[in-house]
Amino acid sequence: MRSRATSKTPRGILAVLAVAVVLGWSCNGGGGPGPDVVLIVVDTLRADRLGQYGYALDTSPALEAFAAESTRFDAAYSTSSWTQPSVASLFTGLLPLRHGVVKQSAKLPAELETLAEALAAAGWQTAGWSGNLFIGEQTGFDRGFEHFEGHQGKVLVYPDIADMLTRLESWLESNRDPGRPGFLYFQPMNCHGPYRIPAEHRAGLLGSEPDDVFDYNDEIMTAILKDGDVAARSRVTPGYLESANEQYDTAVRYSTDVLERLLDVLRREGLYDDALVIVTSDHGEEFFEHGGFGHAYSLFEEVVRIPLWIKLPGQSEGAAIDSPVSLVDLHSTILEAAGLAARGEKSQGQADGLSLLPLLGPDPRPAAFRARPIVMDTRWKRRAVASAVRLGSYKWIEIASDYSGRTDARLLFDLGKDPAEQFNLASSEPEKARALSAALSRTLENDSATPETETAAGLDTDVLRALGYID
Numbered sequence: 383m384r385s386r387a388t389s390k391t392p393r394g395i396l397a398v399l400a401v402a403v404v405l406g407w408s409c410n411g412g413g414g415p416g417p418d419v420v421l422i423v424v425d426t427l428r429a430d431r432l433g434q435y436g437y438a439l440d441t442s443p444a445l446e447a448f449a450a451e452s453t454r455f456d457a458a459y460s461t462s463s464w465t466q467p468s469v470a471s472l473f474t475g476l477l478p479l480r481h482g483v484v485k486q487s488a489k490l491p492a493e494l495e496t497l498a499e500a501l502a503a504a505g506w507q508t509a510g511w512s513g514n515l516f517i518g519e520q521t522g523f524d525r526g527f528e529h530f531e532g533h534q535g536k537v538l539v540y541p542d543i544a545d546m547l548t549r550l551e552s553w554l555e556s557n558r559d560p561g562r563p564g565f566l567y568f569q570p571m572n573c574h575g576p577y578r579i580p581a582e583h584r585a586g587l588l589g590s591e592p593d594d595v596f597d598y599n600d601e602i603m604t605a606i607l608k609d610g611d612v613a614a615r616s617r618v619t620p621g622y623l624e625s626a627n628e629q630y631d632t633a634v635r636y637s638t639d640v641l642e643r644l645l646d647v648l649r650r651e652g653l654y655d656d657a658l659v660i661v662t663s664d665h666g667e668e669f670f671e672h673g674g675f676g677h678a679y680s681l682f683e684e685v686v687r688i689p690l691w692i693k694l695p696g697q698s699e700g701a702a703i704d705s706p707v708s709l710v711d712l713h714s715t716i717l718e719a720a721g722l723a724a725r726g727e728k729s730q731g732q733a734d735g736l737s738l739l740p741l742l743g744p745d746p747r748p749a750a751f752r753a754r755p756i757v758m759d760t761r762w763k764r765r766a767v768a769s770a771v772r773l774g775s776y777k778w779i780e781i782a783s784d785y786s787g788r789t790d791a792r793l794l795f796d797l798g799k800d801p802a803e804q805f806n807l808a809s810s811e812p813e814k815a816r817a818l819s820a821a822l823s824r825t826l827e828n829d830s831a832t833p834e835t836e837t838a839a840g841l842d843t844d845v846l847r848a849l850g851y852i853d
Contacts, residue, residue, distance in 0.1 A: 416506065416563040416720050417695045418657035420648060421712070423472070423567070424637055425465065425514055426574040426677065428666035429458070429689040431634050441587060441634045444642035445691075448661065450700045452693035453742065457706040459756050459772065460665045463685040464678035466516050467759070468664040468709055469523065469569075473497050475713030475733030477757055479826055484761035490522035497713055498526025498565060504722055507562045511550050513540040513571035527567070529553060538599070542578060543570035543640045547647070554651050563720075564653065568644065570637060573667070575603075575676065577633040587635035592628030595621050607676055610764065612786055615673065627669055656695045658719050660712060663688040671802065678762045679785045681770040682803055683777075686758050692738065694719075703741055705751035706772055710735035755825045771822040772797070778818030794818060 429435045432442045434449045435456070461471040462478055470476075470483035473496045478484050482491055490496070498508045509529040517523045518532025531549055533540055550568060558564065572578050576598035584591040597603065602622070605614035641661070648654040666685045668674045677685045688709065714737040741748060756772040766784040770777060775798035781791040794808040794815045808815045 416504070418563050418653050419501065419506070419565045419716055419720065420653060420657055420659045421565070421567050421716070422641065422644070422659075422661045423469065423569045424573060424641070424661070424663050424689075425569055425571045426665060426667050427634065427637070427663035427689060428684060429663075429687050430684070431631060432638075432689055435689060439587065439631055441631050442638040444639045445661075447642075448645055448659075448693070449691060451698045452659070452661075452691040453697070453701040453703060455690040455692070455707050455738075456702055456704045457772075458662065458688050458690035458709070459706065459758060460663070460686050460688050460709045461758055462678075463665050463681055463758070463760050463766075464762060465514055465664050466521070467761075469514075469517050471708075471710040471735075472664075472712055473523065475710060475735050477710060477734045477826070478759045478761070480734060484759070486762060487516060487521065489520075490525065492522070496523075496526045497716060498567070500526070500717060500722055501565045501720060502526045502528065504720065505562060506565045506720070507559050508565045508567075509550075509553060509557075510567035510569075511546050512567070512569045513543070513546060514569055514574075515540070517569055529557065533571075538574075538576055540571035540574070540578070542580065543572045543637055544580070544643075546570055547640060547644050550644070551647050554647070554653075558651065560652075566653070569664075570640075572637045573630065573633050575667075577629040579629070579633050579636045583636045583639070584632060586639065587632045588628060592632050593621070593625035595619075596623075596625035596629060598629075603675065606674075610785065615670075615675075618670065618675075623670055626675070630667060630669070657693075658695055658716065659693040660691065660716075662690045662709065662712070664709070673786060678760055678765045680766055681758050681760060681768050681779050683797070683801065686770070694742065701742075703748070705741060705748045706756045707738060707741075707751065708735060708756050711738050715739060755821045757822065757825050759826075769822055769826065771818055771825065773818060773821050775799075776814055776818055777803070778815065778822060780819070780822065792819075 431437050432445070433440055434442060434445060434454060460468040462468045466483050466486070466488060467478040470481045470490055471478060473490070474481045474494045476494070481494060498510065502508045508527045510524065510527045512518055512532045515533045515537045519530070524530040524532060546568070602614055602617050605611035645654065648657070648659070665677050666688060667677055668679065668682070668684050671684050672680060672682050674680060690707070712735070714733050714735045718737040718739055741751060752774060758770040760766050760768055767782040768779060768784060770779040775796055777795045777797055779793040781788050783789050792808045792815065793806050794811060795803045795805065796807060
């Protein structure tokens with residue numbers, strides 16, 4: 383298994399880069415010079431299936447060059463375990479219970495200003511490409527994009543990432559306005575079931591095609607994913623599960639290979655070196671680690687821990703940060719880098735996320751980030767209604783109901799000792815369980831936390847003491 387990369391960039395250099403982002407490439411809202419922003423969200427990509435995050439298989443060699451000149455976040459989390467609430471958090475800077483996009487096919491509320499709307503209003507040329515049916519015009523996620531190409535067909539018959547790249551490249555060649563900073567959004571779907579891989583690329587990872595025993599659309603998966611038949615899980619054999627993993631990993635390899643081509647296009651078009659480039663995901667995927675397949679059925683690490691790289695304008699050396707961060711933080715990060723106020727709503731409210739630039743700035747505050755709750759939530763009633771929080775090395779999950787028949791379940795894990803979440807400590811460590819439960823409740827109830835107060839998220843001294851942050 384690969385060892386994790388260590389930081390190559392001295393903190394002082396990162397500090398200079400961060401200051402340059404805020405001051406040198408900022409926009410005052412009047413269409414002046416600002417950084418190009420490229421936001422790539424690889425649908426259903428688990429962090430732990432990438433070589434840069436320690437995976438044994440060579441699923442992402444094409445990302446080595448990018449990883450070597452960007453900052454990797456080793457403990458990044460989505461705000462949910464499925465697409466709509468997590469991307470809504472990315473676009474609005476709000477947690478799911480605040481932006482309200484918690485039901486399948488829900489529309490993004492018109493009163494919430496999106497990231498694209500904020501950038502477009504300040505002069506950015508905005509364009510987006512989404513292979514996900516539910517991130518598009520019919521759900522309001524296209525708001526603020528001058529050009530947007532969404533998927534209009536069946537959910538699982540999504541466009542191939544290479545075809546999406548071809549359309550993006552064509553748009554850049556014929557429509558890109560070099561006189562304006564650009565905001566490009568790209569969300570491919572090949573890592574989402576049925577894990578589509580063109581025939582000529584199916585042997586790219588393993589040297590031979592993955593086993594075809596597993597079929598995302600067969601009767602077993604239909605029973606598990608669509609019919610709510612928990613008993614169908616007993617029909618999953620070791621060979622079937624191995625085939626599913628091989629197909630997913632091969633889709634990851636294919637997708638990251640195409641991402642390298644996308645990054646090359648950005649370089650050729652002058653949209654890379656001085657741009658803010660972010661590569662991340664909306665959620666992961668379960669492969670029976672806790673008894674289930676797919677996503678939206680739980681809030682375990684395999685579905686909420688996501689990859690995240692941020693390349694600042696001018697950055698050319700890599701770094702790694704282990705402070706827990708959230709997908710919701712990218713909204714404030716991008717707007718601060720653009721020199722814009724981090725507005726979570728059009729008329730009122732404060733973004734729930736924090737800009738990640740202070741982690742790279744002249745006065746880094748990693749302790750403040752480590753001491754704040756990272757909250758996750760899912761409200762898909764047919765699959766799971768649950769909330770979770772990570773604070774320090776501990777993670778607390780409250781399950782109201784789920785697909786497996788659990789109700790009012792409480793789970794506590796020490797991720798430092800048990801990263802696979804196999805040992806529930808809720809009974810053996812009741813004080814920490816109460817502290818995490820309080821942290822979750824207070825964070826969900828706190829609608830007006832500012833970055834300064836959210837460092838401790840309104841936690842009282844008893845909670846912080848139980849978690850080891852104060853004596």
